[in-house]
Amino acid sequence: xxxxxxxxxxxxxxxxxxxxxxxxxxxxxxxxxxxxxxxxxxxxxxxxxxxxxxxxxxxxxxxxxxxxxxxxxxxxxxxxxxxxxxxxxxxxxxxxxxxxxxxxxxxxxxxxxxxxxxxxxxxxxxxxxxxxxxxxxxxxxxxxxxxxxxxxxxxxxxxxxxxxxxxxxxxxxxxxxxxxxxxxxxxxxxxxxxxxxxxxxxxxxxxxxxxxxxxxxxxxxxxxxxxxxxxxxxxxxxxxxxxxxxxxxxxxxxxxxxxxxxxxxxxxxxxxxxxxxxxxxxxxxxxxxxxxxxxxxxxxxxxxxxxxxxxxxxxxxxxxxxxxxxxxxxxxxxxxxxxxxxxxxxxxxxxxxxxxxxxxxxxxxxxxxxxxxxxxxxxxxxxxxxxxxxxxxxxxxxxxx
Ligand SMILES: Cc1cc2nc3c(=O)[nH]c(=O)nc-3n(C[C@H](O)[C@H](O)[C@H](O)COP(=O)(O)OP(=O)(O)OC[C@H]3O[C@@H](n4cnc5c(N)ncnc54)[C@H](O)[C@@H]3O)c2cc1C
Numbered sequence: 001x002x003x004x005x006x007x008x009x010x011x012x013x014x015x016x017x018x019x020x021x022x023x024x025x026x027x028x029x030x031x032x033x034x035x036x037x038x039x040x041x042x043x044x045x046x047x048x049x050x051x052x053x054x055x056x057x058x059x060x061x062x063x064x065x066x067x068x069x070x071x072x073x074x075x076x077x078x079x080x081x082x083x084x085x086x087x088x089x090x091x092x093x094x095x096x097x098x099x100x101x102x103x104x105x106x107x108x109x110x111x112x113x114x115x116x117x118x119x120x121x122x123x124x125x126x127x128x129x130x131x132x133x134x135x136x137x138x139x140x141x142x143x144x145x146x147x148x149x150x151x152x153x154x155x156x157x158x159x160x161x162x163x164x165x166x167x168x169x170x171x172x173x174x175x176x177x178x179x180x181x182x183x184x185x186x187x188x189x190x191x192x193x194x195x196x197x198x199x200x201x202x203x204x205x206x207x208x209x210x211x212x213x214x215x216x217x218x219x220x221x222x223x224x225x226x227x228x229x230x231x232x233x234x235x236x237x238x239x240x241x242x243x244x245x246x247x248x249x250x251x252x253x254x255x256x257x258x259x260x261x262x263x264x265x266x267x268x269x270x271x272x273x274x275x276x277x278x279x280x281x282x283x284x285x286x287x288x289x290x291x292x293x294x295x296x297x298x299x300x301x302x303x304x305x306x307x308x309x310x311x312x313x314x315x316x317x318x319x320x321x322x323x324x325x326x327x328x329x330x331x332x333x334x335x336x337x338x339x340x341x342x343x344x345x346x347x348x349x350x351x352x353x354x355x356x357x358x359x360x361x362x363x364x365x366x367x368x369x370x371x372x373x374x375x376x377x378x379x380x381x382x383x384x385x386x387x388x389x390x391x392x393x394x395x396x397x398x399x400x401x
Contacts, residue, residue: 002073003027004305005090005100007080007243011291012272013106014039014061015298021070023306029072030098032090034079037128038064043291045131046155047321050138051163059128083247085265104301105244105255105263105270109237109289114147119211121230125152126237134232138163141229145218147206149176151320152234154189158322161196168199168226170206170218179236180318182333184352185364188345189322196323209233239274239287252276254287259312260304261297269304271297281313281382282332290318315379317372324348328369330376331362340391342371351375353390360385 004020006013009031017029033039040059048054067074075092082091089097111124123134134156138144144160146153149171160167169176177186190200205221209231218226239254250256250264254276261269261277272294276287296314303310317330325348336354343350351371354362359382363375378385 001028001099001101002030003101004029004104005098005102006031006104006106007083007090008106008108008240008272008274009033009035009039009074009076010106010108010272010294011039011041012108012294012298012301013104015295016104016106016271016301017067017072018062019299019302020305021072023302023308025302025306027101031072031074032078032080032092032098033074033076035127036077038062038067038074038076040128041291042126043319045128046125046152047159049131050135050156050159052135056128080243083243085247085249085268088267101267102305103268105241105268105274106272106294106298107240107243107274109273110240112236112238114206114233114235115209117211119216121211121216122209123230123232125156125232125234137230138165141165143167143215143228145170145206145216145226145228145231146234147209147218147231148234148236149173149190149200149202150180150234150236151177153232154193154322155320156232156234157193157198158196161193161198162323166228167197168201168228169193170201170204170220170226172203172205174203176200176202181327181329182336182339182352182354182362182364184339184341185327185366188366189325189327192323192325192348206233237273237289239276241274244268244270244274256285259300260309261300262304269301271301279316281315286316286332288316290316292317313380315376317376324367326367326369327364328372329362329364330372331360331379333362333364336361338387340387342390343368353387355387358384358386360390 039061044054079093080090081093089099091097143166146169149169157167175186176190206218208219210217215229216231241251241255244255245251255270273289276285320327333354336356338355340353349367351365351368365372
Protein backbone atom coordinates (compact mmCIF):
# COMPACT_ATOMS: atom_id res chain seq x y z
CA UNK A 1 0.00 0.00 0.00
CA UNK A 2 1.31 3.42 -0.92
CA UNK A 3 -0.18 6.76 0.17
CA UNK A 4 0.95 8.20 -3.15
CA UNK A 5 1.66 5.77 -5.97
CA UNK A 6 3.21 7.14 -9.17
CA UNK A 7 3.20 5.21 -12.46
CA UNK A 8 6.14 6.36 -14.60
CA UNK A 9 9.51 7.57 -13.34
CA UNK A 10 10.32 10.28 -15.86
CA UNK A 11 10.38 14.08 -15.62
CA UNK A 12 6.87 14.50 -14.21
CA UNK A 13 6.74 11.40 -11.98
CA UNK A 14 10.05 12.06 -10.25
CA UNK A 15 9.20 15.75 -9.76
CA UNK A 16 5.89 14.88 -8.08
CA UNK A 17 7.76 12.71 -5.55
CA UNK A 18 10.57 15.24 -5.00
CA UNK A 19 8.08 18.12 -4.58
CA UNK A 20 6.00 16.15 -2.10
CA UNK A 21 9.02 15.59 0.14
CA UNK A 22 10.00 19.27 -0.20
CA UNK A 23 6.49 20.11 1.00
CA UNK A 24 7.03 17.87 4.05
CA UNK A 25 4.53 15.25 2.91
CA UNK A 26 5.07 12.40 5.36
CA UNK A 27 3.07 9.57 3.75
CA UNK A 28 4.61 6.73 1.76
CA UNK A 29 5.55 7.36 -1.87
CA UNK A 30 6.35 4.74 -4.54
CA UNK A 31 7.33 5.18 -8.17
CA UNK A 32 6.75 2.33 -10.63
CA UNK A 33 9.10 2.63 -13.60
CA UNK A 34 9.65 0.19 -16.42
CA UNK A 35 13.12 1.60 -17.01
CA UNK A 36 16.35 0.18 -15.59
CA UNK A 37 17.66 3.61 -14.53
CA UNK A 38 16.67 6.05 -11.82
CA UNK A 39 14.77 9.07 -13.24
CA UNK A 40 16.85 11.10 -15.69
CA UNK A 41 16.40 14.08 -18.01
CA UNK A 42 15.77 13.37 -21.69
CA UNK A 43 16.65 16.66 -23.50
CA UNK A 44 20.44 16.06 -23.46
CA UNK A 45 19.88 12.67 -25.16
CA UNK A 46 19.48 14.37 -28.54
CA UNK A 47 22.05 17.08 -27.77
CA UNK A 48 25.19 17.17 -25.57
CA UNK A 49 25.01 13.52 -24.50
CA UNK A 50 25.58 12.37 -28.10
CA UNK A 51 28.81 14.33 -28.49
CA UNK A 52 30.04 13.36 -25.02
CA UNK A 53 29.77 16.94 -23.73
CA UNK A 54 27.07 15.94 -21.24
CA UNK A 55 28.22 13.04 -19.07
CA UNK A 56 25.85 10.26 -18.08
CA UNK A 57 26.15 11.09 -14.35
CA UNK A 58 24.71 14.56 -14.90
CA UNK A 59 21.53 13.20 -16.51
CA UNK A 60 20.02 11.96 -13.25
CA UNK A 61 17.70 14.28 -11.30
CA UNK A 62 18.73 12.76 -7.98
CA UNK A 63 21.09 10.06 -6.74
CA UNK A 64 19.94 6.62 -5.64
CA UNK A 65 20.79 7.66 -2.07
CA UNK A 66 18.42 10.62 -2.30
CA UNK A 67 15.44 8.34 -2.94
CA UNK A 68 16.50 6.00 -0.11
CA UNK A 69 17.09 8.84 2.34
CA UNK A 70 13.76 10.47 1.51
CA UNK A 71 11.71 7.29 1.68
CA UNK A 72 10.77 7.27 -2.00
CA UNK A 73 10.54 3.69 -3.16
CA UNK A 74 11.59 3.36 -6.81
CA UNK A 75 10.53 0.07 -8.37
CA UNK A 76 12.90 -0.19 -11.34
CA UNK A 77 12.11 -2.54 -14.27
CA UNK A 78 8.48 -2.81 -13.21
CA UNK A 79 5.68 -2.17 -15.66
CA UNK A 80 2.17 -1.30 -14.50
CA UNK A 81 -0.28 -3.13 -16.73
CA UNK A 82 -3.67 -2.58 -15.16
CA UNK A 83 -5.50 -0.14 -12.97
CA UNK A 84 -8.53 -1.01 -10.88
CA UNK A 85 -10.06 2.28 -9.77
CA UNK A 86 -12.74 0.68 -7.56
CA UNK A 87 -10.23 -1.32 -5.52
CA UNK A 88 -7.67 1.52 -5.78
CA UNK A 89 -4.96 -0.85 -6.93
CA UNK A 90 -2.39 -1.10 -9.71
CA UNK A 91 -1.37 -4.48 -11.13
CA UNK A 92 2.23 -4.99 -12.22
CA UNK A 93 3.46 -7.18 -15.05
CA UNK A 94 4.90 -9.69 -12.54
CA UNK A 95 1.40 -10.21 -11.09
CA UNK A 96 1.90 -8.16 -7.94
CA UNK A 97 -0.59 -5.48 -7.01
CA UNK A 98 -0.08 -2.22 -5.10
CA UNK A 99 -2.91 -0.34 -3.37
CA UNK A 100 -2.93 3.42 -3.30
CA UNK A 101 -4.68 6.31 -1.58
CA UNK A 102 -3.75 8.75 -4.35
CA UNK A 103 -2.49 7.66 -7.75
CA UNK A 104 -0.48 9.84 -10.16
CA UNK A 105 -0.18 8.72 -13.78
CA UNK A 106 2.94 10.11 -15.48
CA UNK A 107 3.47 7.54 -18.21
CA UNK A 108 4.71 10.04 -20.82
CA UNK A 109 4.39 9.14 -24.46
CA UNK A 110 4.75 6.19 -26.83
CA UNK A 111 6.83 6.43 -30.00
CA UNK A 112 5.15 6.27 -33.37
CA UNK A 113 6.88 3.31 -35.02
CA UNK A 114 7.18 2.81 -38.75
CA UNK A 115 9.28 -0.36 -38.65
CA UNK A 116 8.44 -3.74 -37.19
CA UNK A 117 11.87 -5.28 -36.62
CA UNK A 118 14.31 -4.13 -33.98
CA UNK A 119 17.86 -3.56 -35.21
CA UNK A 120 20.89 -1.74 -33.79
CA UNK A 121 21.21 0.35 -36.98
CA UNK A 122 17.55 1.46 -36.86
CA UNK A 123 17.25 3.80 -33.90
CA UNK A 124 14.28 5.47 -32.21
CA UNK A 125 15.39 7.98 -29.61
CA UNK A 126 13.40 8.18 -26.40
CA UNK A 127 15.45 6.52 -23.68
CA UNK A 128 18.96 6.51 -22.27
CA UNK A 129 19.64 3.05 -23.70
CA UNK A 130 18.63 4.20 -27.22
CA UNK A 131 20.87 7.25 -26.81
CA UNK A 132 23.85 5.07 -25.83
CA UNK A 133 23.33 3.00 -29.01
CA UNK A 134 23.03 6.18 -31.09
CA UNK A 135 26.21 7.60 -29.57
CA UNK A 136 28.02 4.43 -30.66
CA UNK A 137 26.63 4.52 -34.21
CA UNK A 138 27.54 8.20 -34.60
CA UNK A 139 31.14 7.44 -33.65
CA UNK A 140 31.45 4.40 -35.93
CA UNK A 141 29.59 5.59 -39.06
CA UNK A 142 30.14 7.84 -42.04
CA UNK A 143 26.51 8.52 -43.01
CA UNK A 144 23.09 8.71 -41.39
CA UNK A 145 19.54 8.92 -42.70
CA UNK A 146 17.12 10.74 -40.44
CA UNK A 147 13.41 10.12 -40.90
CA UNK A 148 11.34 12.99 -39.54
CA UNK A 149 12.27 16.68 -39.38
CA UNK A 150 10.88 17.46 -35.95
CA UNK A 151 13.00 18.67 -33.05
CA UNK A 152 14.60 15.34 -32.25
CA UNK A 153 15.46 14.58 -35.89
CA UNK A 154 16.93 18.03 -36.41
CA UNK A 155 18.94 18.01 -33.19
CA UNK A 156 20.40 14.64 -34.17
CA UNK A 157 21.08 15.99 -37.69
CA UNK A 158 23.00 18.95 -36.21
CA UNK A 159 25.05 16.62 -34.01
CA UNK A 160 25.73 14.16 -36.83
CA UNK A 161 26.90 16.98 -39.11
CA UNK A 162 29.13 18.41 -36.39
CA UNK A 163 30.66 14.93 -36.04
CA UNK A 164 31.37 14.86 -39.79
CA UNK A 165 28.71 12.42 -41.00
CA UNK A 166 26.96 12.73 -44.34
CA UNK A 167 23.45 13.59 -43.15
CA UNK A 168 20.17 13.34 -45.04
CA UNK A 169 16.78 14.16 -43.54
CA UNK A 170 13.59 12.66 -45.01
CA UNK A 171 10.35 14.44 -44.20
CA UNK A 172 6.83 13.57 -45.35
CA UNK A 173 5.55 17.15 -45.02
CA UNK A 174 6.31 20.12 -47.27
CA UNK A 175 8.33 21.84 -44.58
CA UNK A 176 10.36 20.95 -41.51
CA UNK A 177 8.92 21.33 -37.96
CA UNK A 178 5.45 21.51 -39.54
CA UNK A 179 3.70 20.66 -36.28
CA UNK A 180 5.76 22.63 -33.84
CA UNK A 181 7.11 25.84 -35.35
CA UNK A 182 5.95 28.62 -37.65
CA UNK A 183 6.80 28.73 -41.31
CA UNK A 184 9.22 31.62 -40.74
CA UNK A 185 11.29 29.72 -38.19
CA UNK A 186 11.10 26.45 -40.08
CA UNK A 187 12.41 28.10 -43.29
CA UNK A 188 15.27 29.73 -41.39
CA UNK A 189 16.30 26.55 -39.56
CA UNK A 190 16.20 24.54 -42.78
CA UNK A 191 18.48 26.96 -44.61
CA UNK A 192 20.86 26.98 -41.63
CA UNK A 193 21.11 23.19 -41.71
CA UNK A 194 21.65 23.31 -45.49
CA UNK A 195 24.50 25.77 -45.03
CA UNK A 196 26.06 23.26 -42.66
CA UNK A 197 25.75 20.58 -45.34
CA UNK A 198 22.61 18.67 -44.33
CA UNK A 199 20.53 17.45 -47.27
CA UNK A 200 16.72 17.54 -47.02
CA UNK A 201 14.23 15.47 -48.95
CA UNK A 202 10.83 17.01 -48.18
CA UNK A 203 7.48 15.66 -49.33
CA UNK A 204 9.14 12.28 -49.19
CA UNK A 205 7.89 9.28 -47.27
CA UNK A 206 10.26 6.57 -46.07
CA UNK A 207 8.10 3.62 -47.16
CA UNK A 208 10.36 0.76 -46.18
CA UNK A 209 13.39 0.64 -43.93
CA UNK A 210 15.44 -2.57 -43.81
CA UNK A 211 18.85 -3.39 -42.39
CA UNK A 212 21.38 -4.66 -44.93
CA UNK A 213 24.79 -6.36 -44.47
CA UNK A 214 26.60 -3.06 -44.13
CA UNK A 215 23.96 -0.45 -43.39
CA UNK A 216 20.31 0.32 -43.94
CA UNK A 217 18.19 0.51 -47.08
CA UNK A 218 15.45 3.16 -47.18
CA UNK A 219 12.87 2.93 -49.99
CA UNK A 220 11.29 6.32 -50.66
CA UNK A 221 7.90 7.38 -52.00
CA UNK A 222 9.53 9.10 -55.01
CA UNK A 223 10.69 5.67 -56.19
CA UNK A 224 14.28 6.33 -55.19
CA UNK A 225 16.24 4.88 -52.34
CA UNK A 226 18.98 5.69 -49.89
CA UNK A 227 21.66 3.52 -48.24
CA UNK A 228 23.02 5.23 -45.13
CA UNK A 229 25.14 3.41 -42.56
CA UNK A 230 22.30 3.75 -40.05
CA UNK A 231 18.97 5.48 -39.61
CA UNK A 232 17.37 7.52 -36.82
CA UNK A 233 13.59 7.70 -36.80
CA UNK A 234 11.78 10.57 -35.10
CA UNK A 235 8.22 10.66 -36.35
CA UNK A 236 6.40 11.79 -33.26
CA UNK A 237 4.78 10.27 -30.23
CA UNK A 238 1.35 9.65 -28.78
CA UNK A 239 0.09 9.91 -25.23
CA UNK A 240 0.84 6.75 -23.24
CA UNK A 241 -2.65 6.70 -21.79
CA UNK A 242 -3.86 3.16 -22.43
CA UNK A 243 -3.69 2.11 -18.76
CA UNK A 244 -6.00 5.03 -17.89
CA UNK A 245 -8.26 4.47 -20.87
CA UNK A 246 -8.67 0.75 -20.09
CA UNK A 247 -9.60 1.65 -16.51
CA UNK A 248 -12.39 3.90 -17.78
CA UNK A 249 -10.79 7.30 -17.12
CA UNK A 250 -11.80 10.02 -19.58
CA UNK A 251 -9.22 10.26 -22.36
CA UNK A 252 -9.03 12.02 -25.70
CA UNK A 253 -5.55 12.60 -27.12
CA UNK A 254 -4.26 11.99 -23.60
CA UNK A 255 -5.76 11.72 -20.14
CA UNK A 256 -8.28 14.51 -19.62
CA UNK A 257 -7.53 16.49 -16.47
CA UNK A 258 -8.86 19.68 -14.95
CA UNK A 259 -6.76 22.69 -13.90
CA UNK A 260 -5.59 20.78 -10.79
CA UNK A 261 -4.42 17.89 -13.00
CA UNK A 262 -7.20 15.76 -11.51
CA UNK A 263 -8.82 13.12 -13.71
CA UNK A 264 -12.51 12.24 -13.53
CA UNK A 265 -11.58 9.99 -10.57
CA UNK A 266 -11.04 12.08 -7.42
CA UNK A 267 -8.12 9.89 -6.30
CA UNK A 268 -6.22 9.95 -9.57
CA UNK A 269 -4.05 12.74 -10.93
CA UNK A 270 -2.06 12.76 -14.17
CA UNK A 271 0.79 14.97 -15.42
CA UNK A 272 3.25 15.41 -18.30
CA UNK A 273 3.21 14.19 -21.89
CA UNK A 274 0.31 11.77 -21.23
CA UNK A 275 -2.07 14.57 -20.24
CA UNK A 276 -4.53 16.70 -22.14
CA UNK A 277 -4.79 19.80 -19.94
CA UNK A 278 -7.36 22.56 -19.90
CA UNK A 279 -5.66 25.96 -20.32
CA UNK A 280 -7.96 28.71 -19.09
CA UNK A 281 -5.67 31.25 -20.82
CA UNK A 282 -6.54 29.77 -24.21
CA UNK A 283 -9.95 28.38 -23.28
CA UNK A 284 -8.87 25.13 -24.95
CA UNK A 285 -7.23 21.82 -24.17
CA UNK A 286 -3.67 21.01 -25.21
CA UNK A 287 -1.40 18.02 -24.88
CA UNK A 288 2.15 19.29 -24.71
CA UNK A 289 5.43 17.43 -24.86
CA UNK A 290 7.92 19.54 -22.96
CA UNK A 291 9.99 19.65 -19.83
CA UNK A 292 8.36 22.88 -18.65
CA UNK A 293 4.91 21.32 -19.01
CA UNK A 294 5.96 18.22 -17.05
CA UNK A 295 7.59 20.30 -14.28
CA UNK A 296 4.64 22.70 -13.98
CA UNK A 297 2.05 19.93 -13.91
CA UNK A 298 4.10 17.98 -11.34
CA UNK A 299 4.01 21.11 -9.15
CA UNK A 300 0.23 21.36 -9.58
CA UNK A 301 -0.23 17.71 -8.57
CA UNK A 302 2.02 17.81 -5.51
CA UNK A 303 0.47 21.07 -4.28
CA UNK A 304 -2.98 19.65 -4.73
CA UNK A 305 -2.11 16.44 -2.85
CA UNK A 306 -0.88 18.38 0.19
CA UNK A 307 -4.03 20.51 0.09
CA UNK A 308 -2.46 23.71 -1.21
CA UNK A 309 -3.77 23.92 -4.78
CA UNK A 310 -2.04 26.53 -6.93
CA UNK A 311 -3.51 28.81 -9.53
CA UNK A 312 -1.81 27.94 -12.81
CA UNK A 313 -1.41 30.61 -15.41
CA UNK A 314 1.96 29.85 -16.90
CA UNK A 315 2.80 30.21 -20.59
CA UNK A 316 3.92 27.01 -22.30
CA UNK A 317 7.53 27.23 -23.43
CA UNK A 318 10.03 25.00 -25.18
CA UNK A 319 13.64 25.06 -26.35
CA UNK A 320 15.81 23.34 -28.92
CA UNK A 321 19.57 23.49 -29.50
CA UNK A 322 20.93 22.98 -33.01
CA UNK A 323 24.54 23.95 -33.80
CA UNK A 324 25.01 27.40 -32.23
CA UNK A 325 21.29 28.14 -32.55
CA UNK A 326 19.31 28.34 -29.34
CA UNK A 327 15.66 28.32 -30.29
CA UNK A 328 13.23 29.24 -27.53
CA UNK A 329 9.49 29.35 -27.98
CA UNK A 330 6.92 30.80 -25.59
CA UNK A 331 3.17 30.53 -26.18
CA UNK A 332 1.32 28.71 -28.93
CA UNK A 333 1.80 30.05 -32.44
CA UNK A 334 -0.92 28.01 -34.16
CA UNK A 335 -3.86 29.97 -35.50
CA UNK A 336 -2.07 33.33 -35.43
CA UNK A 337 -3.04 35.85 -38.11
CA UNK A 338 -0.02 38.16 -38.17
CA UNK A 339 3.70 37.63 -37.69
CA UNK A 340 6.30 40.32 -37.21
CA UNK A 341 10.02 39.78 -37.17
CA UNK A 342 12.05 41.50 -34.47
CA UNK A 343 15.79 41.64 -35.11
CA UNK A 344 17.68 40.53 -38.20
CA UNK A 345 17.83 36.99 -39.54
CA UNK A 346 21.24 37.79 -41.13
CA UNK A 347 22.63 38.41 -37.66
CA UNK A 348 21.28 35.04 -36.52
CA UNK A 349 19.60 36.77 -33.61
CA UNK A 350 15.93 37.45 -34.17
CA UNK A 351 12.41 36.51 -33.13
CA UNK A 352 9.14 35.76 -34.91
CA UNK A 353 6.36 37.37 -32.87
CA UNK A 354 2.88 36.02 -33.52
CA UNK A 355 -0.40 37.85 -33.03
CA UNK A 356 -4.01 36.78 -33.10
CA UNK A 357 -6.59 39.52 -33.31
CA UNK A 358 -3.91 42.02 -32.33
CA UNK A 359 -2.94 40.08 -29.22
CA UNK A 360 0.57 38.64 -28.80
CA UNK A 361 0.16 34.85 -28.56
CA UNK A 362 3.66 33.45 -29.13
CA UNK A 363 7.29 34.36 -29.66
CA UNK A 364 9.83 32.09 -31.35
CA UNK A 365 13.32 33.37 -30.59
CA UNK A 366 16.60 32.41 -32.23
CA UNK A 367 19.57 33.40 -30.03
CA UNK A 368 17.38 36.17 -28.66
CA UNK A 369 16.92 35.62 -24.94
CA UNK A 370 15.79 39.22 -24.31
CA UNK A 371 12.80 38.97 -26.64
CA UNK A 372 12.00 35.53 -25.25
CA UNK A 373 11.82 36.90 -21.69
CA UNK A 374 9.90 39.99 -22.79
CA UNK A 375 7.45 38.06 -24.99
CA UNK A 376 6.83 35.39 -22.34
CA UNK A 377 6.05 38.07 -19.76
CA UNK A 378 3.78 40.00 -22.14
CA UNK A 379 1.86 36.82 -22.99
CA UNK A 380 1.63 35.83 -19.32
CA UNK A 381 0.33 39.19 -18.19
CA UNK A 382 -1.88 39.52 -21.29
CA UNK A 383 -0.42 42.99 -21.81
CA UNK A 384 -1.42 44.86 -24.89
CA UNK A 385 1.43 45.46 -27.28
CA UNK A 386 1.08 46.41 -30.90
CA UNK A 387 2.77 44.46 -33.66
CA UNK A 388 4.60 47.69 -34.60
CA UNK A 389 6.12 47.88 -31.14
CA UNK A 390 7.43 44.31 -31.39
CA UNK A 391 8.87 44.50 -34.84
CA UNK A 392 11.72 45.77 -36.88
CA UNK A 393 10.10 44.78 -40.13
CA UNK A 394 6.36 44.29 -40.39
CA UNK A 395 5.68 41.21 -42.43
CA UNK A 396 2.31 39.80 -43.25
CA UNK A 397 2.09 36.03 -43.07
CA UNK A 398 1.10 35.93 -46.73
CA UNK A 399 4.51 37.32 -47.72
CA UNK A 400 6.36 34.29 -46.41
CA UNK A 401 7.08 31.47 -48.82
C1 LIG B 1 15.53 12.81 -27.00
C2 LIG B 1 14.56 13.79 -26.40
C3 LIG B 1 14.87 15.15 -26.39
C4 LIG B 1 13.99 16.08 -25.84
N1 LIG B 1 14.32 17.40 -25.84
C5 LIG B 1 13.50 18.31 -25.23
C6 LIG B 1 13.86 19.68 -25.16
O1 LIG B 1 14.89 20.11 -25.66
N2 LIG B 1 13.02 20.53 -24.49
C7 LIG B 1 11.86 20.09 -23.92
O2 LIG B 1 11.14 20.90 -23.31
N3 LIG B 1 11.49 18.79 -24.01
C8 LIG B 1 12.28 17.90 -24.63
N4 LIG B 1 11.91 16.57 -24.71
C9 LIG B 1 10.60 16.17 -24.19
C10 LIG B 1 10.63 15.97 -22.67
O3 LIG B 1 11.73 15.17 -22.31
C11 LIG B 1 9.31 15.32 -22.26
O4 LIG B 1 8.26 16.20 -22.59
C12 LIG B 1 9.29 15.01 -20.77
O5 LIG B 1 10.27 14.04 -20.44
C13 LIG B 1 7.91 14.50 -20.38
O6 LIG B 1 7.92 14.03 -19.06
P1 LIG B 1 6.95 12.85 -18.62
O7 LIG B 1 7.26 12.57 -17.20
O8 LIG B 1 5.57 13.17 -19.02
O9 LIG B 1 7.37 11.62 -19.51
P2 LIG B 1 8.75 10.85 -19.56
O10 LIG B 1 9.86 11.70 -19.07
O11 LIG B 1 8.84 10.30 -20.93
O12 LIG B 1 8.55 9.67 -18.51
C14 LIG B 1 7.57 8.67 -18.63
C15 LIG B 1 8.11 7.42 -18.00
O13 LIG B 1 7.05 6.51 -17.74
C16 LIG B 1 7.49 5.19 -18.01
N5 LIG B 1 6.30 4.36 -18.21
C17 LIG B 1 5.36 4.48 -19.18
N6 LIG B 1 4.37 3.57 -19.02
C18 LIG B 1 4.71 2.84 -17.91
C19 LIG B 1 4.09 1.78 -17.23
N7 LIG B 1 2.93 1.26 -17.66
N8 LIG B 1 4.69 1.25 -16.15
C20 LIG B 1 5.88 1.78 -15.69
N9 LIG B 1 6.51 2.81 -16.29
C21 LIG B 1 5.92 3.34 -17.38
C22 LIG B 1 8.33 5.40 -19.26
O14 LIG B 1 9.20 4.31 -19.50
C23 LIG B 1 9.09 6.66 -18.87
O15 LIG B 1 10.24 6.36 -18.13
C24 LIG B 1 12.77 15.64 -25.27
C25 LIG B 1 12.44 14.27 -25.30
C26 LIG B 1 13.33 13.35 -25.85
C27 LIG B 1 12.98 11.88 -25.88
